[in-house]
Amino acid sequence: MCRWLLKKETIELITSDYYRYIGTTASLFKMFRFTFYNHCFAYTFWLRIAASEKSLICKIAKKKLNKLSIKYGLQIPCETSIGYGLYIGHGIGIIINPTAIIGNNVNLGQFTTIGANNGKAAIIGDNVYIGPSVCLVENIKIGDNVTIGAGAVVVKDVPNNATVAGVPAKIISYKSPGRFINRKWVKYNY
Template sequence: MSAVIEYILSDLHRYEGGTSSGALLRHLATNWSFRYSFWLRLCGCRSRVVRVVAKIVHRHLSIKYGIHIPASTQIGHGLFIGHAVGLVVNHTARIGSNCNLSQFTTIGSNHEHAAVIGDNVYIGPGACIVEDVVIGSNATIGAGSVVVNDVAEGATAAGNPARVISMNKPGRYVANRWSGNAAKSVTAQQHAQIRP
């Protein structure tokens, strides 16, 4: 349970800049995005009772908000969902720590090899990340971009298809980063080693 709690607190920190119990209750009551990630994280709890309840609530919120992030998706600490609406993530995607996912974003795959996204990555509204690409840490993906090729660490990519337009100010839209000692993430280097 302690690992799940750390994930929840890391997500809360991204919204609040802290992890107080008052902030937790306030965000659960008023913040749809945090509420969704809270129940998503609880789906990984070891307690069977908590896990079953979490999966029921997660499914309900998925339908209500139009978000599809399977509980089995590997997501690092500090997930930030910009707006709780219209978000689809393939279960094979691997998302690093301190990542921002915006509304109407799709991280998909038809071949069970979705993207690997590094740490401190901002993905803008309406972005579509297609198949087995690697997005390096501290990258920024512009709104409406269609990413079909790897994006280098620290790059800003935009367009259809997305191209690197800048290497300035890497990770600039990722605020309140979680830096807990136990934070684990998926790096582009790790993905390169396991690519088929």
């Protein structure tokens, strides 16, 4: 796969996602090779290409993405606005509404749902950890450096630096904001 086939921004998004998994940058070939070993990164790799390119490689990416979506139950539409450094942990059963906005350095746990019945879905800030089996319901705002505990159902806005848990989710702490976000991507890494 050659650099001239992809836009610079797409390569940077893929590189930022790879950095979150490995902690280093690599050539596009090495990142492509890593897709055979990690299905979560493979999903983000093909998602980034399918979302930004209007060429033959886009058609290939959409077919690959569709196969991975069916195999692992991952439904992240190409139209979803996703920042740098997306990390999918134990990628299975994740459903995201296309109107969601996801910031930089966000971790998505297995069985996460970001949905909306009417209107827009959640807006998620930077450096946010979303644990397993979390539901973000409707048009809510999740601040920066937030940790959302496993099984939480978030129905209200969450301020910066908070840790929330429970059904419905409540703030339980302001200690150690964003503590589960490892290998944060910053623009100068590239």
